[in-house]
Amino acid sequence: MTTPPDDCLARNEWICGAYLRTRRHILLDAVLQHLQLVTASVVIGLLVAVPLAVLARRMRRAAAPVLGVTTVLYTIPSLAMFSLLLPLYGLSATLVVTGLALYSLTLLVRNILAGLRAVPEETRQAALGMGYGPIRLLLTVELPLALPAAMAGLRIATVSSVSLVTVGAVVGFGGLGNLIYAGMNTYFKAQVLTASVLCVLIAVAADVLLLAVQRLATPWARARSR
Amino acid sequence: MRTLGDTWDWLTDPAHWAGDDGIGHRLQQHLVLTAVCLLVSCLIALPVALVLGHLGKGGALAVNLSNVGRAVPTFAVLVLLLLTPIGAWGDGPTVVALVLFAVPPLLTNAYVGMREVDPDVVRAARGMGMTGRQMLLHVELPLSLPMVLGGVRIAAVQLVATATIAALAGGGGLGRIITAGFNLASTPQVVAGAVLVAAFALAVEGIFEVVERLASRRAGGRR
Numbered sequence: 001m002t003t004p005p006d007d008c009l010a011r012n013e014w015i016c017g018a019y020l021r022t023r024r025h026i027l028l029d030a031v032l033q034h035l036q037l038v039t040a041s042v043v044i045g046l047l048v049a050v051p052l053a054v055l056a057r058r059m060r061r062a063a064a065p066v067l068g069v070t071t072v073l074y075t076i077p078s079l080a081m082f083s084l085l086l087p088l089y090g091l092s093a094t095l096v097v098t099g100l101a102l103y104s105l106t107l108l109v110r111n112i113l114a115g116l117r118a119v120p121e122e123t124r125q126a127a128l129g130m131g132y133g134p135i136r137l138l139l140t141v142e143l144p145l146a147l148p149a150a151m152a153g154l155r156i157a158t159v160s161s162v163s164l165v166t167v168g169a170v171v172g173f174g175g176l177g178n179l180i181y182a183g184m185n186t187y188f189k190a191q192v193l194t195a196s197v198l199c200v201l202i203a204v205a206a207d208v209l210l211l212a213v214q215r216l217a218t219p220w221a222r223a224r225s226r
Numbered sequence: 227m228r229t230l231g232d233t234w235d236w237l238t239d240p241a242h243w244a245g246d247d248g249i250g251h252r253l254q255q256h257l258v259l260t261a262v263c264l265l266v267s268c269l270i271a272l273p274v275a276l277v278l279g280h281l282g283k284g285g286a287l288a289v290n291l292s293n294v295g296r297a298v299p300t301f302a303v304l305v306l307l308l309l310t311p312i313g314a315w316g317d318g319p320t321v322v323a324l325v326l327f328a329v330p331p332l333l334t335n336a337y338v339g340m341r342e343v344d345p346d347v348v349r350a351a352r353g354m355g356m357t358g359r360q361m362l363l364h365v366e367l368p369l370s371l372p373m374v375l376g377g378v379r380i381a382a383v384q385l386v387a388t389a390t391i392a393a394l395a396g397g398g399g400l401g402r403i404i405t406a407g408f409n410l411a412s413t414p415q416v417v418a419g420a421v422l423v424a425a426f427a428l429a430v431e432g433i434f435e436v437v438e439r440l441a442s443r444r445a446g447g448r449r
Contacts, residue, residue, distance in 0.1 A: 075431050076424040077387035079394070083404050083420035087413055100404035116406040156296065164300035170408060177301060184305040184395060190448060192309060204296035 007047035008190065016190035023191070026179070034175025037168065038161045038206070041097045045104030045157060053139065066109060070132060074106035078167045086171070098166035103158035103164065111153025115146025148221055151214040155207055160204040232414035233338035233421065239259060241386045247406070247415060249422065256426065260385045261320055267328035272374070277331045279340020279370070280362045288337035296332035300388050304395045320392040327388055328381040335380065339373025340366055379434035400426060
């Protein structure tokens with residue numbers, strides 16, 4: 001008869017190398033699902049937020065309802081948001097992505113609008129005087145100048161989404177949250193700690209990556225601060 | 227559309243309002259938990275933020291704490307605490323996790339509010355011979371009150387939202403109606419719970435909106 005192994009898994013320790021070795025594939029799958037959910041939701045949020053912010057900037061009357069509705073959406077707790085969408089999507093990844101995209105929307109619309117509003121009137125007038133049409137003005141002058149504020153919103157939205165995905169575990173699509181949820185029910189300490197730490201690492205990595213993108217995309221901001 | 231009708235039926239069934247698992251008791255748990263955590267977080271964060279803001283020190287700490295807070299999943303902290311010895315004291319993990327998440331916005335807003343007080347006003351107060359304590363309480367605090375209140379509002383709404391997640395880890399409160407609904411595979415119950423939580427969060431947001439308007443009207447009248 002073989003004796004049961006006396007390793008950190010059997011002793012249920014918080015930090016466990018054997019866990020990392022044996023569950024590598026589970027962890028990798030969870031990280032991938034986590035990244036997919038966050039990326040999809042932030043990209044969708046961005047695709048909806050830019051036109052909304054431009055609309056709110058161009059039409060004064062649209063600003064209050066756009067900001068009001070997105071703020072109300074942000075107030076709804078994540079567990080409630082996922083549950084409210086349940087009749088629409090059932091237990092699916094779409095549900096989690098939609099919920100997170102709605103949260104990103106608030107942060108993105110607010111920041112993009114603030115950025116657009118901060119474009120100096122003289123700059124706009126100068127572009128108009130040079131014969132720029134409204135679309136060219138928007139694409140080549142206003143949006144690039146709004147980029148730093150928009151990127152700040154994007155960073156907050158991404159970091160928040162990385163942590164909120166975990167709540168998606170309630171419908172089975174929570175990325176690393178699934179492992180935390182399962183670990184909670186079985187008192188599996190190594191799994192809970194490892195998944196939690198990975199969540200934070202993803203959030204920090206995403207933030208640093210977006211900061212680098214921002215610096216590359218706005219070379220004029222660096223030149224000015226020098 | 228059928229779900230809407232079923233949800234309404236679930237919500238208006240008196241049997242779902244009574245008892246330990248009923249809406250009434252869950253609402254009360256949610257309210258008490260949120261209020262206690264808000265009070266504890268304010269008692270911890272506000273004195274520290276006001277003193278740091280008055281001295282003009284620790285700004286990086288106040289701002290970075292807030293960013294770190296956003297990156298750490300509440301749910302993960304809750305479960306981690308649950309598996310430590312704290313997990314043995316009933317609502318202990320929930321309270322600790324909630325306070326941890328309410329402190330950063332309180333700290334950041336109060337600190338920023340204190341730093342944004344017009345330096346000329348502070349210098350004038352010092353010139354009039356005010357002590358540091360007098361300046362803090364009678365000049366800086368009243369002027370930074372809108373920002374401080376803004377932080378309390380963010381913290382309160384965040385607490386209502388996060389208290390919901392506590393139900394995933396077996397805690398009480400309104401989230402429990404949602405998780406119980408998931409376990410029973412009862413969509414009407416899940417949606418009814420979500421509607422209740424969302425309404426509660428929006429109500430808290432609304433109450434703070436009114437309080438802030440009243441406070442700013444009073445501040446405006448004094449000028």
